[in-house]
Structure formats: C-alpha cells, structure tokens
Amino acid sequence: MEFFIQQTAAGLTSGAIYACVALGLVMIYVSTDHINFAQGEMAMFATYIAWMLIDAGVPFWLAFGLTALIAFVGGLLIQRFILKPLETAPVLALVVCFIALLSIFNALAGMIWSYTIKQFPSPFPQYDISGHGLVSVQQLGVVAVTLVMLGILTVFFRYTTLGLAMRAAAQNASSARLMGVRVSWMLALGWGLAAAIGSIAGMLVAPIVFLDPNMMTGILVYGFAGALVGGIGNPMGAVAGGFIVGVLENLVGSYIIGNELKLTFALVVVVGVLILKPAGLFGQIIVKRV
Amino acid sequence: MAAILELKGVSAWYGQIQAMFDLDLKVEQGGVTALLGANGAGKTTTLRAVCNMVRRSGGTIFDGQDISKRSTEDIVRLGVAHVPEGRGTFVALTVEENLRLAFHIRKDRAAATRDMDMVFEYFPRLKERIRQQAGTLSGGEQQMLAIARALMLAPRLMLLDEPSFGLAPLIVQEIFRILRRINEQGKVSMLIVEQNAALALELADHVYLLETGHVVTSGPSDMVRDDEALRKAYLGY
Numbered sequence: 001m002e003f004f005i006q007q008t009a010a011g012l013t014s015g016a017i018y019a020c021v022a023l024g025l026v027m028i029y030v031s032t033d034h035i036n037f038a039q040g041e042m043a044m045f046a047t048y049i050a051w052m053l054i055d056a057g058v059p060f061w062l063a064f065g066l067t068a069l070i071a072f073v074g075g076l077l078i079q080r081f082i083l084k085p086l087e088t089a090p091v092l093a094l095v096v097c098f099i100a101l102l103s104i105f106n107a108l109a110g111m112i113w114s115y116t117i118k119q120f121p122s123p124f125p126q127y128d129i130s131g132h133g134l135v136s137v138q139q140l141g142v143v144a145v146t147l148v149m150l151g152i153l154t155v156f157f158r159y160t161t162l163g164l165a166m167r168a169a170a171q172n173a174s175s176a177r178l179m180g181v182r183v184s185w186m187l188a189l190g191w192g193l194a195a196a197i198g199s200i201a202g203m204l205v206a207p208i209v210f211l212d213p214n215m216m217t218g219i220l221v222y223g224f225a226g227a228l229v230g231g232i233g234n235p236m237g238a239v240a241g242g243f244i245v246g247v248l249e250n251l252v253g254s255y256i257i258g259n260e261l262k263l264t265f266a267l268v269v270v271v272g273v274l275i276l277k278p279a280g281l282f283g284q285i286i287v288k289r290v
Numbered sequence: 291m292a293a294i295l296e297l298k299g300v301s302a303w304y305g306q307i308q309a310m311f312d313l314d315l316k317v318e319q320g321g322v323t324a325l326l327g328a329n330g331a332g333k334t335t336t337l338r339a340v341c342n343m344v345r346r347s348g349g350t351i352f353d354g355q356d357i358s359k360r361s362t363e364d365i366v367r368l369g370v371a372h373v374p375e376g377r378g379t380f381v382a383l384t385v386e387e388n389l390r391l392a393f394h395i396r397k398d399r400a401a402a403t404r405d406m407d408m409v410f411e412y413f414p415r416l417k418e419r420i421r422q423q424a425g426t427l428s429g430g431e432q433q434m435l436a437i438a439r440a441l442m443l444a445p446r447l448m449l450l451d452e453p454s455f456g457l458a459p460l461i462v463q464e465i466f467r468i469l470r471r472i473n474e475q476g477k478v479s480m481l482i483v484e485q486n487a488a489l490a491l492e493l494a495d496h497v498y499l500l501e502t503g504h505v506v507t508s509g510p511s512d513m514v515r516d517d518e519a520l521r522k523a524y525l526g527y
Binding site for chain 1: 390393395
C-alpha cells in the first residue's frame with residue numbers, strides 16, 4: 001500500500017509537469033487552431049536562457065520572470081516573422097514548419113550550450129513534509145505553479161474580452177475581422193503566451209530531469225497525451241489530463257509493464273483517445289447545424 | 291442628402307478574374323440601397339470591396355473619408371458592419387459570447403451594455419438562448435445573431451449579404467421587419483444584397499441592378515418596381 005501511495009504521489013508530480021506542457025499546447029490550439037510540435041523544444045531553449053541568467057548571478061525568481069518574458073517576446077516574433085507569411089498556407093505546410101522549428105531549436109541549443117547535461121537549481125527545498133518520503137516541497141511547488149497558471153488562463157479566456165477575441169480569431173478568422181478583431185495580432189499573442197507557459201514548464205522540469213537539449217522530447221509526448229485525454233481545446237481538461245496521464249503512467253509502469261515501456265504507454269493513450277473519444281474527457285463537442 | 295457611402299470606379303478581382311468593372315454607387319445618409327441581380331452578378335463582391343476583403347481598385351468614401359486603403363478591421367472600427375454571406379457564426383461560442391465580442395473594440399462600456407439590451411429587444415429569441423452554443427441555433431436564429439452581432443458594433447452603415455438566404459418565408463418577413471426598425475429607429479444606413487427582389491424593393495429607397503460586374507440600371511425603388519419590362523427581364527416577376 002505504501003508503495004502504491006508513493007507511486008501515486010510521484011505520478012502527481014510528473015503529472016503537474018505534463019499538465020504544464022499540455023497547457024502550452026492547448027494555448028496555441030485555442031488561439032490559432034494548430035498544434036505546435038516545437039512547443040517542447042522552445043521550452044527547452046528558454047530554460048537554457050534561464051540557466052544562463054542564474055549562472056550569471058540573477059536571483060532565481062527574477063530569472064524565472066525574465067525568462068517567461070523573453071519567451072513571450074520570442075513566441076511573438078516567431079509568429080510575426082515565420083508563421084505570418086504562412087497564414088494562408090495549407091495545414092501540412094505548417095506541420096512541416098513546426099517540425100523544422102523543433103529541430104532548429106534542438107540543434108541551436110546543442111551548438112550554443114553543448115549536449116552535456118547541466119544541473120538546474122530548484123526554487124523549492126527538497127525536504128519532505130509528510131515524514132514518510134511521500135510529498136516533498138518540490139513536488140507541491142510544481143503542482144502549485146501549474147494550478148496558478150491554470151487559474152490565470154481560465155479567467156483570461158473566460159472573462160476578458162481579449163481572451164474572447166483570441167478564441168473568436170482562432171475559430172473563424174474572417175468573421176472575427178468583421179467584428180474588428182485584429183486577427184493577426186491575436187495569433188501572435190497566442191504564440192507569445194504559449195511560449196511563456198512552455199518556458200515555465202521547462203524551468204519546472206529542469207531541476208528534476210536535468211538540463212540538456214533533449215530533455216523535453218519524452219515529456220512532450222506525455223504532454224500531448226494529457227492534452228488529448230482532457231480535450232485539446234480546454235485548459236482545465238488539459239491539466240486534469242496531465243495529472244491523469246502522470247499517475248497512470250507511474251502505476252502502469254511499476255505494476256504492469258515496467259519502466260522501459262512507459263513512453264509506449266503514453267503513445268497508446270494518444271492513439272486510444274483519438275480512436276475512442278476524439279473530443280477528450282472534458283472536451284467540448286462542437287455541434288454544427290447546417 | 292449627403293451620401294454615407296460612395297464607390298467611385300471600383301473594380302475587383304478574384305485571382306486573375308475580374309468580377310467587378312468600374313462600379314459607381316451611393317448609399318444615402320439614413321437610406322437603404324439594394325443590390326439586385328442574378329448569381330454571379332457581383333453583388334457579394336461589391337460588399338467585399340467596401341470592406342477590402344477582395345483585391346480591388348478605385349475609391350471608397352465612407353462619411354467623407356477615403357477608406358479604400360484601410361484594413362477590414364479598421365473599416366469595421368470606423369462604423370461599417372458587414373453581415374456576411376453564410377452568417378459567420380462563431381459556432382463554439384455561446385450566443386452571449388458572440389455578442390460580447392464587440393466589447394473588445396468598444397471603449398464605451400456603458401453604451402455597449404445598452405446596445406446589448408437593445409439587441410435583445412429586437413431579437414427576444416436570442417435572449418432566450420443566451421447561454422446556448424451558437425452552432426446549435428437554427429438557420430433563422432443564426433441570421434438574427436449575425437445581424438445582432440453587427441448591431442453590437444454600433445454601426446452607421448450595415449452591409450447585409452442575403453439575409454433571407456435559406457430561411458422559411460415567415461422568418462424572412464420577421465427579419466425584414468426588424469431591419470426596417472433598425473433603419474428607422476436606429477438611424478443605420480444599409481446596403482443590402484438580396485435574391486428576393488420583391489422584399490428588397492419594399493425595404494430599399496434606391497436600387498442598383500447588376501449584371502456580370504456592371505450596373506445595368508439604377509434609381510429609386512419605385513421606378514424599378516413600376517417598370518414592368520425591367521422587372522420581368524432582370525428580376526423574374
């Protein structure tokens with residue numbers, strides 16, 4: 001039993017990280033109607049920037065905020081200069097572009113910072129507060145940051161007119177233009193926010209998995225699984241999905257298939273959800289009457 | 291009376307194909323102008339040319355201002371509301387969110403809230419469905435929503451693209467009654483494209499008859515209504 005609880009607690013921690021990555025994916029999806037395969041690599045790249053700042057003596061939380069800001073501007077610029085010319089391109093062209101971004105960021109990071117693993121400091125102390133080695137402050141911190149982000153995003157999309165304009169722009173660009181919405185800027189804003197969220201996920205992951213150019217590759221797959229389980233258009237669902245995938249992965253890994261096949265489990269979840277319940281557990285099924 | 295909208299020598303293209311040739315057109319301040327003609331005559335293209343949604347040349351004067359080089363978003367913000375072909379419903383948003391979208395560009399919150407009440411007074415049916423996902427509305431309700439969304443922008447000119455398309459006759463009559471009220475009480479000028487010529491002639495004070503991108507004839511609606519030869523040749527009744 002204790003083993004079970006321990007594995008569940010560990011699953012919740014990795015779930016929080018998957019939830020974070022899933023949030024970034026959902027953010028891009030809600031604001032542009034696309035899925036960004038480079039989300040993980042962009043997050044990794046931003047984390048290196050944070051590492052450089054911290055290495056140069058900037059206090060952690062300041063570096064944290066600065067990195068999120070830099071990532072926001074970076075995401076905005078990527079949309080303005082790389083994706084804007086592709087606004088009317090077919091979706092396959094975009095997919096190729098996202099994959100190109102993925103390998104560019106990966107290679108750039110390797111070139112600039114080399115492929116050797118680096119240690120990334122954690123803002124949270126390591127000691128556990130339950131007394132049984134179950135829950136550490138580190139774990140709670142990761143979960144808390146994820147939930148705070150979820151809260152902010154939910155309020156933003158549901159209760160602000162800017163969030164509403166972003167959703168409208170993604171759903172029906174020409175109709176949004178006729179409501180006076182500057183669609184192109186809404187897309188850029190979506191990219192900026194997604195990049196910022198991604199960078200936060202990266203900074204939360206790095207103390208656990210160590211920093212290297214490939215650190216997000218596996219996590220992105222889990223993030224996808226989480227986003228799909230919860231419903232790719234729903235921030236709340238993505239976070240729930242992230243936690244579900246985290247816990248299941250740990251339990252299935254330790255009881256049934258062994259740790260080597262964990263990543264396969266995530267892929268099975270992706271395929272399974274797409275076949276059985278494409279809208280996800282909490283996704284909105286879009287009804288269209290013609 | 292001064293014109294609120296004036297097109298001067300407007301041409302428009304879809305790719306290499308020219309769809310509109312040197313069009314001159316006026317909408318009077320507070321007036322309703324109808325564009326009539328068969329499919330492919332260039333009616334929808336004319337509305338798109340006003341909003342810069344097609345490649346076009348020539349002058350567009352709105353309320354004394356040249357808007358021919360402005361972006362669609364800017365033209366909307368100046369007070370031109372376009373109710374597009376196909377209604378442009380945001381299907382995954384609720385009815386309320388569809389309308390509240392206008393708050394994004396409106397600085398006058400209090401006035402916008404009043405406009406929302408006014409819109410519900412015009413379309414009580416939308417108020418009943420306020421929390422419903424807009425994609426689940428019937429065709430007629432979605433047309434009402436499209437007009438309501440346009441009204442939320444507090445426009446001075448509305449461009450209406452076939453508001454009767456695909457709707458039952460009773461609903462069409464209801465919508466046209468409301469359009470008349472919007473024109474008379476709300477002081478909104480209109481440029482309306484219609485297949486249903488009889489209805490449009492009732493609402494409009496001026497008519498332009500289009501054929502393959504050219505104006506065949508234009509004048510007060512009474513003139514067109516009374517000219518039997520013209521009616522039979524171009525409007526089929």
